[in-house]
Amino acid sequence: xxxxxxxxxxxxxxxxxxxxxxxxxxxxxxxxxxxxxxxxxxxxxxxxxxxxxxxxxxxxxxxxxxxxxxxxxxxxxxxxxxxxxxxxxxxxxxxxxxxxxxxxxxxxxxxxxxxxxxxxxxxxxxxxxxxxxxxxxxxxxxxxxxxxxxxxxxxxxxxxxxxxxxxxxxxxxxxxxxxxxxxxxxxxxxxxxxxxxxxxxxxxxxxxxxxxxx
Amino acid sequence: xxxxxxxxxxxxxxxxxxxxxxxxxxxxxxxxxxxxxxxxxxxxxxxxxxxxxxxxxxxxxxxxxxxxxxxxxxxxxxxxxxxxxxxxxxxxxxxxxxxxxxxxxxxxxxxxxxxxxxxxxxxxxxxxxxxxxxxxxxxxxxxxxxxxxxxxxxxxxxxxxxxxxxxxxxxxxx
Numbered sequence: 001x002x003x004x005x006x007x008x009x010x011x012x013x014x015x016x017x018x019x020x021x022x023x024x025x026x027x028x029x030x031x032x033x034x035x036x037x038x039x040x041x042x043x044x045x046x047x048x049x050x051x052x053x054x055x056x057x058x059x060x061x062x063x064x065x066x067x068x069x070x071x072x073x074x075x076x077x078x079x080x081x082x083x084x085x086x087x088x089x090x091x092x093x094x095x096x097x098x099x100x101x102x103x104x105x106x107x108x109x110x111x112x113x114x115x116x117x118x119x120x121x122x123x124x125x126x127x128x129x130x131x132x133x134x135x136x137x138x139x140x141x142x143x144x145x146x147x148x149x150x151x152x153x154x155x156x157x158x159x160x161x162x163x164x165x166x167x168x169x170x171x172x173x174x175x176x177x178x179x180x181x182x183x184x185x186x187x188x189x190x191x192x193x194x195x196x197x198x199x200x201x202x203x204x205x206x207x208x209x210x211x212x213x214x
Numbered sequence: 215x216x217x218x219x220x221x222x223x224x225x226x227x228x229x230x231x232x233x234x235x236x237x238x239x240x241x242x243x244x245x246x247x248x249x250x251x252x253x254x255x256x257x258x259x260x261x262x263x264x265x266x267x268x269x270x271x272x273x274x275x276x277x278x279x280x281x282x283x284x285x286x287x288x289x290x291x292x293x294x295x296x297x298x299x300x301x302x303x304x305x306x307x308x309x310x311x312x313x314x315x316x317x318x319x320x321x322x323x324x325x326x327x328x329x330x331x332x333x334x335x336x337x338x339x340x341x342x343x344x345x346x347x348x349x350x351x352x353x354x355x356x357x358x359x360x361x362x363x364x365x366x367x368x369x370x371x372x373x374x375x376x377x378x379x380x381x382x383x384x385x386x387x388x
Contacts, residue, residue, distance in 0.1 A: 064281075088314070096312035105280070105317065109304050115270040116305065119277020119285075122262075126236070126283065149267045 003051045003197040004188060005058070012060040015077060019049040022073055025082065029072070029089060030208045039214060040092025043070035046202035048166065052077055055164060055195055064103040064120050064133040066113040069095035069206075071106040074136055080104050110171075111137070111146040118150045121161040132160045139186045140171030140179075151191070164195040172205045218362040218387035222252045225369035229286055229322070230256040232373065238262040238275060239288030239324075247290040248326060248385055268297035272323070276306050279319030279378075289325045292382070293338050306378050307354045322372055322379050323354075329385035344382045354378045362387065 026044045033042050056077040059065060067074040072094070075085050080099040088097045095108035103120075107113045113135060121133040141147060142165045154161040167186050169175055177184050188196035203209065229235045241250040243263040253261065264271050268289065275287035289295040295302070302323070310318050328340035348356045355377050357368045365383075372379035 091314075093312065093314070098313040098316055100313075100316040105313070107305060107312075109300060112273070112300065112305055115273020115301060116277040116280065118270065119274035119279070120281045121277075122274060123278040123281035123283050126278075127281075146269060149265075149270050153265070153267075153270070 001050055001197075003054060003195075005055065005195050006193050008193075009058045009195075011057045012063075013057060015053050015056050016079075017053065017076055019053065022049045022052075022076060025076060026072060026203075029086075030203070032090075033208055034210050034212055036212050036214045038090055038092065038094070040089075040094060041069075041206045042089060042094045042208075043206050044203040044208065045070055045073045048197065048199040049073070051197040051199065055197075058195075059134055060131065061102055063131050064105070064117070065136070066117045066134065067097075067104070067106040067136045068110075068113065068138065068141070069106070069108040071095075071097050071136075074106075075099065075104055078102050078104050111141050111144045113137075114141075114146050114150040117161060118154055118159070121154060121159040122157070125157070125159055130160065132162055134162045134164060136164045136166060138171065139165060139167040139169060140174075140176045142167075142186050143176065143180055155193075162193075162195065163191070164197075167196065167198045168201055169198075170201065170205070216362075216388055218365070218384070219252070221362050221365035222383060222388075223255065225366050226252050226286075227255055228366065228369060229284075229373060230260055232284065234282065234284040235286055236260055236262060236278065236283050237286045237288065238264055239271060239290070240264055240266055241290060242288060248388055249288045249290050249324070251388075253288075268294055269299075269301050272298035272301035273305060275321055275323070276301060276309070276319060276378075279321040280309075280317050284373075285321045287321065287323050289323070291328045291335075291339050292325050292343050293328065293341050295323075295325045296343070302354075302380075303350055307351050310353055318376065319378065320376050322369070322381055324381050324383065326383045326385045329388070331386065342382075347380070351380075354380050356380045357382065359383050360387075 065078045098105045117135045241247045242261040275285040327342040328335040
């Protein structure tokens, strides 16, 4: 397991989920999807539980968390009610699971969350609220221009915005490094304040790998 | 100064009187375009001068709105707002729908249609996309501010309607 956590971060909470519980949640969703009970795309996680359980210890329950289309684990670990997550999934909105309490937002557009998270962090600073904002992003998103603009702005203005790069070497099924003609993994050492981990896909980009007739 | 300009200026003063409003964009503090002129009577402490990064600007404004502020986010030309279409169409316009109304932020997006007289800014500085954009939006309210008599009342309604509003102004009328 490759996981880099900056040394200055402090543990904020005890995480209430085990690896087994997280996998069970996704496994049940996969079963319902295979039974054609979910009439929208699902993006399942598997294999990054240990990394996420460690990372979420640093995330306070009152912090804001931003995620992408693959967001079930992040939502669960941030304390979003599992029934609310399921409601989104069964409505076909798995890619945009969100919650107002705790603060959780996801978008199905690459890099879409980054400027929004920046604005939340900027507002926190204006309101003198010291809570953190956390952005989970993939290795392709970390290569975008938007990421570099948001990262630069947040650092220059000392905003409490943290980034977690989740590197599975893929953007959908496209190898990120080949499209950029670069070394295999995201060069996280250029960004020592970023949390970074690697994992391999278990499920396909979306769905379960089985042919489902709706 | 024209009545049109005076009405816009009054509208900005009205918005600035409200505690949560914050004006952001390029040339809100430093001169450079008509947006600046309309904000000269707004305190600099209510303004954030931004880099040129339109998509980030609109998303950032949305995030500030989600976190309880009332952004008045300014784009000096419609042509420039096109660079922020992902945040405008995919995020700001869809946020209530994709979150099942858990997030219902309020903000004002100001955009100016560039003038053609006495100087013609050319193809990339003078386009008016108001009719096209109305067709693309599901939840954002579009205000086509052609009539100077309706500018202040429109801004007042936009401030109170608890929605995201796109206010289209006309540089030619300034």
